Amino acid sequence: MKAEAEAIEALMIRVLQGKAEWVASRAVAVEIGRNSEEKAREDALALLQYTTRFAVPEKATFARTLELVHAGYADMDALHLALAEQENVDFLLTTDDRFLNRARRGEGSPRIRVINPVELTYEVSDGPH
DSSP: OHHHHHHHHHHHHHHHTTSSOOEEEHHHHHHHHTOSOHHHHHHHHHHGGGOSEEEOOOHHHHHHHHHHHHTTOOHHHHHHHHHHHHTTOSEEEOOOHHHHHHHHTTTTOOSSEEEOHHHHHHHHSSSOO
């Protein structure tokens, strides 16, 4: 958990420095809003102001979401993945091991890479600082 928090912080610094983009969506805000820990929820919601782009689902995205649900993804995971595909991002970050493993197995034929923030941080730098 600490490594993930440090990795997210390092990645947010890259966004703030203009070295990376963060594409978010209403689905991200909904999921953050479900966090039962008030402080963590408020902190995460406050970070949404730093998104580079805000994805709005297109009609085809809803169809793709259903495909992914039928492939075994949880509803919100399917929506996140479909939105990330719609926006043609380089990768989708998740700390959800089930989601990550399902995507790595190629279930639903993900069109973008799904990766944990810790792994991504090690790829784009020398590790969390």
